[in-house]
Structure formats: structure tokens, C-alpha cells
Amino acid sequence: MATPLxxxxxxxxxxxxxxxxxxxxxxxxxxxGAATCEHAAGSKAVWELLAHIKAGGGLDGVHIGxxxxxxxxxxxxxxxxxRAREIPAKYVKVTPEKMRRIIEEHIYGGKxxxxxxxxx
Numbered sequence: 491m492a493t494p495l496x497x498x499x500x501x502x503x504x505x506x507x508x509x510x511x512x513x514x515x516x517x518x519x520x521x522x523g524a525a526t527c528e529h530a531a532g533s534k535a536v537w538e539l540l541a542h543i544k545a546g547g548g549l550d551g552v553h554i555g556x557x558x559x560x561x562x563x564x565x566x567x568x569x570x571x572x573r574a575r576e577i578p579a580k581y582v583k584v585t586p587e588k589m590r591r592i593i594e595e596h597i598y599g600g601k602x603x604x605x606x607x608x609x610x
Contacts, residue, residue: 516553517574518597522584523567524556532585533567539586543593552597565608571596580608 492500522528522537540554560568565582569589572578579602581592588606595601 516551518552519570519572520549520552520554520597521557521570521572522554523558523560523569525559527559527563528566528568531563531566535586536567536569536584536589539589549593549597562608568608571602573600581606582608 520540522540523533524537537556540549543549544552544554557570560566560570560580562568562582567584569581569584569592570578571581571592579596581588581603584592584606592603592606595603
């Protein structure tokens with residue numbers, strides 16, 4: 491029988507494997523801020539839109555996930571788009587309507603919407 495430390499190490503290794511298999515092997519990742527302050531600013535609606543599109547078969551090959559506090563309460567909700575071989579883009583004050591345009595122009599069209607990004 492494995493010791494508690496051996497069990498913990500095994501669980502950690504399994505979690506790392508799942509993370510790599512599901513998150514880092516995709517060409518595009520979308521992360522939505524999900525801290526309490528981000529939820530208050532409207533990130534839940536953005537997340538629900540992404541989850542709905544993903545569940546309906548959209549965003550094929552795109553990993554969507556939530557992250558904790560990004561440290562810019564004045565810019566929330568924030569969404570980060572990471573695409574293979576490109577500089578990540580952090581979108582600020584994202585609404586569901588803006589997210590739809592980000593999907594069309596950046597995710598599908600490959601063009602960052604500069605005026606909505608964090609440029610600091």
C-alpha cells in the first residue's frame with residue numbers, strides 16, 4: 491500500500507498530465523478572469539457565453555478556462571487569448587458582445603483587436 495506522500499505524488503503527476511493533455515496541447519487558449527471582483531464586473535456572463543459556444547460544438551480545438559485574480563480591477567473583466575507562435579493578448583472590460591467579436595476577429599480571423607487590449 492502506498493504511503494500518503496506517494497499517493498500525493500501520484501495525484502500530482504496525474505494532474506500535471508491532465509493539464510498538459512487538455513490545456514497546453516491546443517493551439518489556442520482562452521482564459522477568463524474568475525475572481526470575485528471579476529464576477530462582480532461581469533465575467534460570469536462572458537464565461538457562460540464561451541461555455542455555451544463550446545458545448546454547441548463551436549471553438550473546436552480551443553481550450554477555455556478560468557483563472558484567478560489578474561490584479562487589474564479597473565480593467566475587469568479580463569480575457570487572455572494565447573495562440574501558438576503569437577504574443578498573448580489580454581482583452582479588458584470584456585462583455586459578451588465584445589467576446590463574440592473577439593471570437594470572430596481574433597480566434598477565427600487571426601487579428602487582434604488592439605483597442606480592447608491591455609497595452610501597459
